[in-house]
Amino acid sequence: MRQWSCRKSKTYAALTLLTLCLISVPAGKSVREYFRLNPLVKAPYQHRSYGVASAKLWIVGFFGFPCKECATGERVIRDLFKRYPDKIYYQMRYGYLNTADARSVEACVLAECAASQGKFGPVYDGLVETQSAWSSQANYHQIFSGIVARARLDETALRACKLNNKAAQTVLAEVAQAKMLDIASVPFFIVDGKRVDSVDKLTAAVDNYFKGRAS
Amino acid sequence: MKRFSAPAVRILIALVFIVSGYSKLLEPYDRVLDAVLGYQILQGGSARAMAFVLPWTELILGVFLLCGVWLEASMLLLWGMNFVFLMALESALLRGISLESCGCFGEGLIKLKPNQVIGLDLALFAGFFFMACRHANNLRYSLDGYLEARAPRVSRTRNPKI
Numbered sequence: 001m002r003q004w005s006c007r008k009s010k011t012y013a014a015l016t017l018l019t020l021c022l023i024s025v026p027a028g029k030s031v032r033e034y035f036r037l038n039p040l041v042k043a044p045y046q047h048r049s050y051g052v053a054s055a056k057l058w059i060v061g062f063f064g065f066p067c068k069e070c071a072t073g074e075r076v077i078r079d080l081f082k083r084y085p086d087k088i089y090y091q092m093r094y095g096y097l098n099t100a101d102a103r104s105v106e107a108c109v110l111a112e113c114a115a116s117q118g119k120f121g122p123v124y125d126g127l128v129e130t131q132s133a134w135s136s137q138a139n140y141h142q143i144f145s146g147i148v149a150r151a152r153l154d155e156t157a158l159r160a161c162k163l164n165n166k167a168a169q170t171v172l173a174e175v176a177q178a179k180m181l182d183i184a185s186v187p188f189f190i191v192d193g194k195r196v197d198s199v200d201k202l203t204a205a206v207d208n209y210f211k212g213r214a215s
Numbered sequence: 216m217k218r219f220s221a222p223a224v225r226i227l228i229a230l231v232f233i234v235s236g237y238s239k240l241l242e243p244y245d246r247v248l249d250a251v252l253g254y255q256i257l258q259g260g261s262a263r264a265m266a267f268v269l270p271w272t273e274l275i276l277g278v279f280l281l282c283g284v285w286l287e288a289s290m291l292l293l294w295g296m297n298f299v300f301l302m303a304l305e306s307a308l309l310r311g312i313s314l315e316s317c318g319c320f321g322e323g324l325i326k327l328k329p330n331q332v333i334g335l336d337l338a339l340f341a342g343f344f345f346m347a348c349r350h351a352n353n354l355r356y357s358l359d360g361y362l363e364a365r366a367p368r369v370s371r372t373r374n375p376k377i
């Protein structure tokens with residue numbers, strides 16, 4: 001009787017601890033996710049952002065070059081801005097860089113240097129629209145020059161920006177940060193602090209957010 | 216001092232396994248799988264199963280050891296796991312596999328080089344040996360000890376003649 005009671009108590013204790021373990025892991029993941037994603041979502045990014053920082057919904061988008069899906073993502077974002085004007089604040093960050101591909105690196109640096117001149121948007125659009133051309137051609141510098149000319153970038157400032165390496169460091173730092181956040185592919189979005197790993201799910205995630213707020 | 220040494224060793228060992236298991240569980244599964252595959256011992260389904268089971272086993276048995284529930288069983292299982300880790304690491308090093316990180320604590324704050332891990336595993340092994348030698352003292356500050364001490368009182372109140 002005594003042994004039975006003791007064994008039974010031990011089993012209950014073990015089951016309680018087992019339950020605690022099972023609960024602690026998802027709880028820990030949520031807490032970790034909150035502390036990892038929140039600083040990113042709460043930090044306004046002046047030169048690579050669209051919308052007003054006071055908007056209800058903050059979206060962080062991770063992109064890279066070349067990335068066909070990023071172009072689709074861009075179209076989806078524009079559509080969302082039309083549907084929810086003044087309600088979305090969108091920040092763009094570098095999430096992928098193929099360091100072995102000079103074109104990929106130069107495209108990111110060009111976009112970053114354009115951002116420092118306040119012209120990230122037109123250069124990014126140009127790079128996305130022409131990516132199938134410049135990612136496959138040897139004379140990609142000509143295409144980049146065309147983008148620079150169309151965006152009316154200050155070429156002296158652009159050259160200085162490319163030389164001082166600061167833009168490349170910013171790109172690398174953001175890519176490292178994306179890696180730390182376990183972002184394995186681009187485009188990748190953080191919508192209201194939650195991960196959205198594909199363009200297909202982005203519209204649904206934003207719609208759900210506003211549906212939840214409306215009801 | 217002798218009274219506290221065995222529980223102290225038990226708690227330290229348990230904490231190592233809890234931190235190891237929990238940090239792996241917080242990481243994406245693929246990273247744990249990469250760490251398992253890095254040893255080039257297991258492949259395919261067995262590696263996937265190991266990547267899933269290992270962190271949970273470490274966490275649950277670590278918590279059991281910390282609280283002192285099913286103490287002997289959890290201690291023996293963790294000792295066995297410790298021995299297997301040691302063998303796996305030695306085997307990888309002998310085969311000339313360069314492990315950047317052992318993956319013991321995920322990719323988090325604690326990153327140990329293979330030599331440091333061997334040191335840690337040997338220390339854990341010695342700790343388990345110490346615990347096995349001081350078996351009677353292990354029950355101090357443990358739920359097993361508490362429940363076993365409490366059991367006679369329960370039966371006495373139920374049947375005062377005993």
